[in-house]
Amino acid sequence: MSILLSNISKKFGTFAALDQINLEIPEGELVALLGPSGCGKTTLLRIIAGLESADEGRVLISGQDKTDHDVSQRGIGFVFQHYALFRHMTVFENVAFGLRVKSRRERPSEAIIRKKVHDLLNLVQLDWLHDRYPDQLSGGQRQRIALARALAVEPSVLLLDEPFGALDAGVRKDLRQWLRNLHHDLNVTSIFVTHDQEEAMEVASQVVVLNHGHIEQQGTPSDIYDHPSNEFVSKFIGQTNVFNLEEHDADWLQTAGLPTTHQKGRVAHVRPHDIVIAKSTDDNDAFVILKDWQHLGSLIRIELVKSSVNGQSASVYAEMPNDQFRRLQLNKGDKVDLRIRHAHWFH
Numbered sequence: 205m206s207i208l209l210s211n212i213s214k215k216f217g218t219f220a221a222l223d224q225i226n227l228e229i230p231e232g233e234l235v236a237l238l239g240p241s242g243c244g245k246t247t248l249l250r251i252i253a254g255l256e257s258a259d260e261g262r263v264l265i266s267g268q269d270k271t272d273h274d275v276s277q278r279g280i281g282f283v284f285q286h287y288a289l290f291r292h293m294t295v296f297e298n299v300a301f302g303l304r305v306k307s308r309r310e311r312p313s314e315a316i317i318r319k320k321v322h323d324l325l326n327l328v329q330l331d332w333l334h335d336r337y338p339d340q341l342s343g344g345q346r347q348r349i350a351l352a353r354a355l356a357v358e359p360s361v362l363l364l365d366e367p368f369g370a371l372d373a374g375v376r377k378d379l380r381q382w383l384r385n386l387h388h389d390l391n392v393t394s395i396f397v398t399h400d401q402e403e404a405m406e407v408a409s410q411v412v413v414l415n416h417g418h419i420e421q422q423g424t425p426s427d428i429y430d431h432p433s434n435e436f437v438s439k440f441i442g443q444t445n446v447f448n449l450e451e452h453d454a455d456w457l458q459t460a461g462l463p464t465t466h467q468k469g470r471v472a473h474v475r476p477h478d479i480v481i482a483k484s485t486d487d488n489d490a491f492v493i494l495k496d497w498q499h500l501g502s503l504i505r506i507e508l509v510k511s512s513v514n515g516q517s518a519s520v521y522a523e524m525p526n527d528q529f530r531r532l533q534l535n536k537g538d539k540v541d542l543r544i545r546h547a548h549w550f551h
């Protein structure tokens with residue numbers, strides 16, 4: 205189901221946690237609410253769920269105004285990082301819980317409950333754990349059971365608050381892919397909160413970047429990465445080198461192949477992969493030196509040091525595939541030629 209948020213504002217005392225949020229989420233999307241700590245992500249999720257009420261604005265689900273509806277009347281399933289499973293119930297009973305507490309009129313028969321719970325446990329690939337207790341599961345398994353429990357009542361919208369927050373990097377990565385696949389199969393409109401830009405970009409079909417209680421940008425991961433609408437989004441989504449024309453970078457950028465005569469702004473942001481380097485063939489004092497590098501799996505991250513006209517030096521970061529870097533046969537301290545392929549300009 206689609207979600208429409210119109211002019212949502214929320215204050216805690218005098219502090220504006222959310223300020224005039226307008227957001228449209230079409231049916232079937234998997235949306236990431238992304239932003240730094242304290243920007244209002246969880247508050248927005250709780251307002252959609254009906255766990256928190258907005259001071260102003262409306263929440264529409266599938267075109268119906270649900271602003272004044274209770275949490276139980278919104279048809280929403282949620283998974284919160286600290287929303288623990290019931291410890292005294294088996295995995296099976298945890299997943300069955302939402303069905304068993306339905307009113308007698310709506311409650312399915314025992315046979316249907318059993319089939320449904322086993323189907324859901326198969327979906328999250330954990331049916332073999334059905335008679336275990338939560339304490340006997342790993343963190344990742346618990347999260348998947350929490351998701352099965354949320355799905356049991358067939359929510360029209362699924363909300364997940366930092367669902368993989370407490371897990372280690374390897375498990376997080378597996379679960380991200382798994383959530384994507386699950387969403388692909390079920391197609392339930394889903395919103396998850398994260399402060400991890402890599403997680404947002406990897407999992408979501410739409411990313412909403414929040415900052416200080418307002419939306420900075422909404423778009424597909426590639427929209428946000430390739431066309432950041434402002435400096436905040438550009439810096440928040442992935443690494444970027446920042447060059448400031450007012451701080452003597454103009455000549456330097458010109459030499460690196462980035463024309464600044466028709467500049468579109470005051471500040472240029474350059475992604476590390478848009479910096480191309482080669483061993484310097486110039487005998488003059490090179491203005492860029494290779495300082496160090498780190499392995500990031502298949503990529504190498506290279507730290508370069510540039511000197512500018514005013515005698516100050518600054519680090520610039522480049523990234524390239526491992527094999528390409530090896531072919532350059534560069535060592536620490538080597539002079540390099542540097543070329544900038546592309547920049548985002550901001551005023």
Ligand SMILES: Nc1ncnc2c1ncn2[C@@H]1O[C@H](COP(=O)(O)OP(=O)(O)OP(=O)(O)O)[C@@H](O)[C@H]1O
Nearest residue numbers: 216217221239240241242243244245246247248399
């Ligand atoms: N019940 C509350 N009373 C007072 N202030 C609150 C309350 N809940 C949230 N806040 C404040 O509102 C702001 C937004 O909080 P929120 O939990 O939505 O942020 P967040 O983006 O989810 O942060 P994090 O990533 O750290 O969880 C924060 O500054 C927080 O301190």
